[in-house]
Amino acid sequence: MLITSTIIATLGLLVDSPAVVIGAMIVAPLMNPILSCAFGISTSDGILIQRSLVTILLGSATVMLLAWALDEAVPTTILSQEIIARTTPNIVDLGIALAAGAAGAFSLTRPKIANSIAGVAIAVALVPPLCVAGIGLGLHDDIGVSVETAVPIGIGNQVTTGALLLFCANLIGITVAASLVFLWQRYGHWRRAGVSLVSLGLLLAVVSGPLSGAMGEFILEKRIDSQIAKLWERYPHYREVIQLKNLSVQTNSKGVKVDFQLYAPSSLLDDQILDQLHGELSQVLEKSGLGTVTTTIRHVPTEVRSYRSTLAP
Incomplete structure (x- = not known):
């Protein structure tokens, strides 16, 4: 079941099919050993914990290696949205995992709602991220990204x-x-489960650090999106023909880097408008104490045509 779910998930990721990836989540059996490990922790059953961890480790390694092999057989030339969506987790994903774990454990203690475990498997992704990790093992720096996806993302590692x-x-x-x-x-x-719970709490704190940083970038993206929307309110004729796509925010010790695409007719976006847009974004972000703001605007020229026809009564 794990092998078949890996094949389904990997091919679904490569062809950018959300429905296929969701199907792989239902087939994947990785939720069972994780819940078994949790049960072993609560009952202080060391043997059950060890067997569950070995199953999880072997299963995870199997998924990554098989996904890597499939990616080598069907080489990736463009990273799909389904792949990219699983490379930038934030603290919200941890909240989903906590809720899903509680629902999964509770469904096991109540036979009448045992069927809910399928919904839990869909809510929290286990096999797809491992497949993306396997795909990443074979990526090279010359891999591109789809026009519909976020532009600057890490390649390979x-x-x-x-x-x-x-x-x-x-x-x-x-x-x-x-x-x-x-x-x-x-x-x-x-x-009796105190020591194990403390260890889990420490692991939870460790993983929360990078997830919180990613959450900060997510909030910044929303603020920038809102600021651009306010700018378009002053230019309603622009708002109708200009589309903002693929907004990406990356923060580091030196400042923040903003990258997005604007789909607009060439005649509308002149240097004055673009300079004003960069200036307003910089003012908003610099007030937050983020340091230097670097804005990269990718202008994709488009042509808008309007048609009108009169239907006979």
């Missing part, structure tokens, strides 16, 4: 690192929440 971070967040979040639910349902004892 950065893709693998981002996907593995998402998987680790899901793994730790599910395990923590499921362990707490099992203990709440009186499977095991709080005191």
